Amino acid sequence: MAGARLEKVGTIFARMNSLLKKNVLHPEDKPIWFEIYALHPPYTEPRYDQEGSAEEVREILYEEDLIRSKLHERVKQYDTINFADHKAETKTQKFISLYTNLKAQGALDDEKIFEIALEQLKSSSKQRVEVLEDEIHEPVDFGLIKSFTEATREAKKDAEEPKDKAPKRNDNSGSIDIKSLF
Known part of the structure; x- marks a missing residue:
């Protein structure tokens, strides 16, 4: 049985x-599940040729999934x-909480509630951005993003400036001055 490579022959x-x-296989390399399976085997041994259950699998959908x-x-x-931040809410979570709060108040159809919740989410995110812009008085270092934007600006400036067609030569050695290339 050790030479059997097909899953159809025998069980795992x-x-x-x-x-x-x-x-x-050395005993220390034995899988974790092996001893548990040996102590508590299933009622019917799972085999390849075994008939499946006739029970239909139900779809599990919650109201939040549809929203x-x-x-x-x-x-x-x-x-x-x-x-890593488990306390922060995503925009989707905020939208679902807004939607459920509006729906709990009642008196509106689902489409209207959806539109109102979407507008509230957009306005709250705009207000948050405006508040952040008001709080920032000095430039903030955004690391790579800032470096990338600065490098892009410098590259555009360099592209706009006319360059000498021939690189400057160092008179002493007859070689090209590397600083003049950039």
Whole structure:
């Protein structure tokens, strides 16, 4: 059984067991699940030729999933998300909370609630940007982004300035002066 390479021949447990008995696999390299499977085997052994369950798998959809899909259909978001910060809400989470709050108040249809929540989200993000711009009095170092924009400006300036057609030569050695090339 150790030479069987097809999943159709035997179970993974039987193949692993035979590898251990023949000392092809060292006991310290035994998978974690092996002992658990040996102590608590399933009622029916899982085999390739076994008939599947006739039970139909239900779709699990929540109301938030429908709202989220509708939002992402209409609004493309390119925001970065910090997965390490568990307290920060994404725009989608903010939109869903706005939508559910408006829906709890009632008296409007779903499409109107969606539009109002979308407008509130847009206005709150605009206000947040305006507040941040008011708070910033001195230039902020944005690392690579700032370096990239500065490098782009300098490259445009250099492209606009006329350059000498021939590079300057150093009179002493007859070689090209590297500083004059850039």
